[in-house]
Amino acid sequence: MMGCLFIELGKREVFWLFVSSELGIDLGTMNVRLFSQTKGLIFDEPAAVAYHRQADKLIAIGQRAKTMIGKxxxxxxxxxxxQHGVIADFERAKTLLQEVFKQSSRQLGLSFKKPNVVMSVPFHATSVERRxxxxxxxxCGAKHIHLIEEPVAAAIGADLPVGEPVANVIVHLGAGKTEAAIISFGGVVACRSLRIGGNQLDEDIMQYVRQRxxxxIGEQTAEQVKIEIGSAPGTSLTQGMTIHGRDVVTGFLKAISLDPAEVQHAxxxxxxxxxxxxxxxxxxxxAELSGDIIDRGIVLTGGGALLRGMEQWLGAMLHVPVYVAPNPAEAVAIGTGKALRAMPKQLGAAL
Structure with a gap:
């Protein structure tokens, strides 16, 4: 049985489809996550694919493929x-998702052969990118496919009342991009996308270390620096870390001690x-929603929300309360899995 809700919000139209779904998919820049309504998060690994160049043969995906980078x-x-939340290599992305489905099928059984899926897409994705x-x-064998905009999925995953006539401000700090959106009555009222995310922060660290x-240093080293001693401005950290790399002048291997204040500056x-x-x-x-933002604040999702001091710094910068969602990195995946079950209840009053 399928019902629908059509809402017009300014110049943008939001169209929801509600059907029985088996699987939610968050195919992101750096991670791919699958969420089952019955078993929860069943797959969460890097969206990396390792291939044999000459034979054009798949070697590995996920965490195993990521460990091969630079080695x-x-x-x-x-x-x-x-790249930046959208598909840059269709064939590799297809192979990745096929392997993810294959690995996950053992958990879901035979019913997984033709799953109904809900898949997140960036808000500003073009019609070609959505296609x-x-x-x-x-x-990959999905029977029915329904696309949901990433900020809405993140808000649902963060347990925000997206179907109510109040302003829900969600900021998804992903690896390839950041999306900040205001959601009310089940639709996006306003949204800004920025091609700056966790990957850019890693690049900032790499550039700083090279210049200074x-x-x-490699991408994985930069990511580790960000995780261990990275922080937003105004955060006080004392413990530094030692990193290893290659000197660009001498070509020799070298170790340096990196201070948290330097990473913060980068x-x-x-x-x-x-x-x-x-x-x-x-x-x-x-104007009618502005009071809600002051009362309810801003909710952060995505891996970037875990950067030390992020919520405090943004709160001071924007003069609005800022909170980190429960399980921020998995919020979009959880939202895709819950969307078709939760949205009819939340939007019932509007139908």
Whole structure:
């Protein structure tokens, strides 16, 4: 049985389809997550694909493929098929999702052969980009495919009342992009997307280390630095860490001690751009919803929400309460899995 709700919000139209669904998919820039309504999160690994260059043969996906980055022989190519939240390499993305389905089928049994899926897409994705997500799921054997905009999925995963006539401000800090949105009555009232996320923060650290110390470090080292001693401006950390890389001048291997204040300085410019994008969204908020934002605040999701001091710093910058959602990294996946079950209840009053 299928019901629908059509809402017109300014120049943008939101169309919801409600059907019985088996699986939610968050195919992200750096991670792919599958959420089952009956078994919860059943797959959560890096969205990496390792191929044999000459034979064009799949070697590994997920965590195993990620560990090969910078360490594998020349004939092994490791890629991430998505860039900035959208599909950059259709064939690799298709192979990745097929393998994810295959690995997950053992948990879901025979019914997984033709699953109904809900798949998240960036809010500002073009019709061509949205079609790519749809086609990949179709190629992987999905029976029915429904696309849900990422900010809405994140809000549902964060347990926000997205169907009520109140302003829900969600900021999804992903790996390839940041999306800040105001959601009310089940639709997106305003949204800003920025191609700055966790990957850019890693790049900022790599550039800083190279410029300051003439040291080349890899992506995984930069990510580890961000996780261990990275922080938003104003956060006080005392414990540094030692990192290893190659000196660009001598070519020799070298170790340096990196201070948290240096990492904070390296990340500051990108974080300021994120704060400015959120501020721009708040300025687009209709007057009738502005009071809700002051009362309810802003909710952060995505891996970037876990950066130390992020909620305190954004709260001070924007003069609005800021909170981190429960399980922020998994919020979109959880939201896709819950969407078709939860939304009819939340929007019942509007039908």
């Amino acid at each position: 594998a022989p020349a004939h092994v190519e490791v890629t991430y098929p998505l 790519s997500f749809y086609e990949i799921a179709k190629h 110390y003439n040291l080349l 990340l500051k410019e990108s974080l300021l751009q994120i704060a400015e994008a959120i501020r721009a969204v708040l300025e687009e908020c209709p």
